[in-house]
Amino acid sequence: MQNMDKKSLESDNIELKRALRLTAKKIEHNETILKRFFDVELRLLACNKLSDLLDLLLNHFKETFRLSAVSVFLFDPEQIALDLLDEIPATDRSRIRLEPDQRLLRQLYPDHRLKAGEIDQNIRNIIFPDNPYILSVAMLPLIRQNCLIGSLHFGAQDIHRYTVDYRYDYLAHLSSVISVCIENCVNHENLQRLSIIDMLTGAHNRRAFDIEIVREITRSDRTHEPLSCLFIDLDFFKKVNDTYGHQTGDRVLRTIGQLLKQQLRKTDLVARFGGEEFSILLPGCAKEQAASVAENIRQKIATQIYRSVEGTPFRITTSLGYSTYLPDQTQCAKNQKKQASLLLHSSDEALYEAKRLGRNRLCYKACAKPSPSSSITELITN
Structure with missing residues (x-):
């Protein structure tokens, strides 16, 4: 009887150690993710140019978070963003879509909420038209003052990368930060642009x-x-x-x-x-x-x-x-x-x-x- 209790205790001890190791690994993994997001936020907040910010989203994010594809839509009724994207390479321009109205954004986010999980083929054709191998996505609505100003999309070829059962609070927070940064960049550059442009002719002053x-x-x-x-x-x-x-x-x-x-x-x-x-x-x-x-x-x-x-x-x-x-x-x-x-x-x-x-x-x-x-x-x- 004592031997059985001893074996049971040893088994429980082994199981406890294993659970502690797994918990420690999860903590370490979460700390790595948090540090990565903290570093990303600092880089986002340091951007003053829309082209630099989009380069960060489209290229740095893809590499940092090991994504298969990234694309972004921006609401641009007055073509302000269009005028600010001259420095964007052609390879990046194909992943940026400027919308003159909010119809598409409202279709993607009728409730203004983040979406994650397996991707519908029609949605994939819209947000990743050149990448048919994306199987799961995270779609981040970019919102300022309750207005949809854009949409950011993370795509993965792993169908289990993003699922509907998981809460993505950190992505929701990131979405808010990116929205503020986009608005700041556009306002900063537009103000700078207005200071050097002759308003009558559109030429420089x-x-x-x-x-x-x-x-x-x-x-x-x-x-x-x-x-x-x-x-x-x-x-x-x-x-x-x-x-x-x-x-x-x-x-x-x-x-x-x-x-x-x-x-x-x-x-x-x-x-x-x-x-x-x-x-x-x-x-x-x-x-x-x-x-x-x-x-x-x-x-x-x-x-x-x-x-x-x-x-x-x-x-x-x-x-x-x-x-x-x-x-x-x-x-x-x-x-x-x-x-x-x-x-x-x-x-x-x-x-x-x-x-x-x-x-x-x-x-x-x-x-x-x-x-x-x-x-x-x-x-x-x-």
């Missing part, structure tokens, strides 16, 4: 141009590539306002702002310099290339038919001046602001020469080299 020209001069010195600056002035634009009214004048400026952006590369910068003047930076463009770009713009604007508010058709021409900065590889230390001012001044002088010669033409002026005694103020006022 003078402040953005002044900052960017110094950056491009610095980049030109580093890469030893030329930088061309182009000035555009609408000929007799005052007559348009006097004849057809300021509303028509604004319409012309908007049209030309869009036309300029359509004609140029993404690496070029178009800015409304002031009034009816536009300025363009052409990185990597030498004199001959800049002349070709300028002439193409002159012809496009001259052949465009504009209409007044009442519908009266008319045309307008432009005068263009340009200059090209050629980095001097023999000089080590430079004053980029001074050189930017010289490039700007040379382009402006070329523009005035084009206007003096009769308008509707382009002129070139070589970019001067800064003298040791010259100042930015002198260059602008002379």
